[in-house]
Amino acid sequence: MSHEKDWNIIMRKNMYSSRSLACALVLCAALLHLSCEDEPTPSLFDPNASEKLNPVITAIEPADSSLAGVGELTIRGQNFSTVPQENLVYFNAEPAVVAAASATELRVKTPNIIADSISIRIAVQGAPLFSSTAWYKLKPAAVILSDLKSPGQDVVKAFGLDVDLGGNIYVSTELNTIKKVAPDGRLSVLKSNASFIRANALKVGPGNVLYVTNVVARLRRISTIAPDGTESVFVSLPGVPQDLDFDANSNIWVTVDTDIYLVKPDKTTARADSYPVTLATLRVYDGYVYAAGKNAATGEAKIWRSQIQGETLGAKEVVLDIAAAPWLVGGDVLSLTFSADGEMYLGTNHPEGTFVLRPDGSHEVLYPGLVAPTVYAMSWGEGNLLFAIQQLSNTSNLIKIDVGKPGAPYYGRR
Structure with missing residues (x-):
């Protein structure tokens, strides 16, 4: 009986010891787990950081509108960051690139959004709210004003163009036609069934008469097209006339193969200078005649200028060596x-x-x-609009380009 009692006492002691050991192991495991836990992630909130003031827009330059995708605005105001990337400028929902920043001014590249009413808002990192909304207009930099196709016409190739004082554009197309494009893009025909297939170039002259260079069989000449469509021969020339322009004295300077000729208002003509290239284009600017051309055999291609000295030209000066310019290769x-x-x-x-x-x-x-190539002819209208003939593989477009600045004086429009 005493042995049984002793055995029970021993078993109780072992049970108490096992329970104590188990509790100790659990406690150690808990302590070990706590000691191995990661440190708490630090908060991004800095309780000591001062909150920035909200940005304010006070003015935008240009004031009313700019060009989509290629323009640059100056936004004036307050509370901007001096770090460009910390200023978030939105045109509607489209972010814009901030090129430069100060506390009171941002220089911003316009996104390619075209609309008359665009909301501009600014957020600055660290400021709780956006600026108030400013409203702005973004215009297209270049658009196709006309494809120059008359009804039922699938293919049209255009060449010379010019613009009159009323903003009407005149374009020479193949098939003996001079077309007129109104400022709103409406297309009409000024002259059909002309004696020439095409005019290499045309210029608006005094009285809104068009002066056109053309070739008919062996006849090389400058013709005129009156506002009513009447065609007349102005002068005949010894070679193929390509381009022409008026000077301040109403003289015409015209390229004829490798030469430049002077054509006076009384229709007398004289060769003014010769060049080592076939001349493609000509423009009178600031008392000089500028001419460009290329020699297909030698590869020489240059732009020259010569000062107008009464009825003659001064010495040629090279303005640009086209063949040597790496940016014009090909x-x-x-x-x-x-x-x-x-x-x-x-x-x-x-x-x-x-x-x-x-x-x-x-x-x-x-x-x-x-504006994809080929850009065959260009003419500035009134204001900031430049018009260009874009020749494609089997058709042409009249492109209207807003360049943001006016053209140089043109002496034919009188």
Whole structure:
């Protein structure tokens, strides 16, 4: 009996010891688990950071509108960040690139949105609220004003063009036709069944008479088209006339193969100079005749200028060696014109289309990707609009380009 009692006592002690050991193991495991847990993730909220003031828009320049995708705005106001990336500028829901920033001014590239009423809002990192909304207009930089196709016409090839004081555009197309495009894009025919298949170039002259260069069989000439469509021969020339322009004294300077001729208002003609290339285009600017051309045999291609000295031309000066310009490799200059501030616009068959050559020799592509080649002819209208003939494989377009600046004086519109 005593042995049984001793055995029970031993078993109880072992049970108590086992329970104690189990409790100890559980406690140790819990402590070990707690000690191995990751440190708490630090909060992104800084209780010591001061809240920034909300941005405020006070003015936008240009004031009313700019060009979509290629324009740049200056937004003036308050509480902007001096770090460009911390300023979030939205045109509707489209973010814009902030090119430069100060506390009171942002320089912003316009997104490619075209609309008359676009909301502009700004958020600044660290400020709780957006700015109030400013409303703005973004216009297309370049649009097809007309495909120049008359009803039932599938294919049309266009060449010379010019613009009158009323904003009407005149275009020479194949099939003996001069077309007129109103400022709103309405297309009509000024002259059908002309004696020539096409006019290489045309210019608006005094009295809104068109002067057109053309070839009919062996006849090389400048003809006139009156506002009522009446055609007349103005002068005959010894070679193929390509391009022409008026000077301040109503003289016409015209390219004839490798020469430049002077044609006076009394219709007398004289050769003014010769060149080592076949001349493609010509423009009178700031008392000089500018001419561009290429020698197909030698590859020489240049733009020259010569000062107008009464009824003669001064010595030729090379403005641009086209063949040596790496940015024009593979391209020919087919047309040229000038802005009022002296920048030269070059229409080409280069993949980039149109280039701007500055007086300091620097250059840029005019609106990359917007005006594809070939840019055969260009003419500035009134204001900031440049019009261009875009020749495609089997058709042509009349392109209206807003370049944001006026063209140089043109002496034919009187």
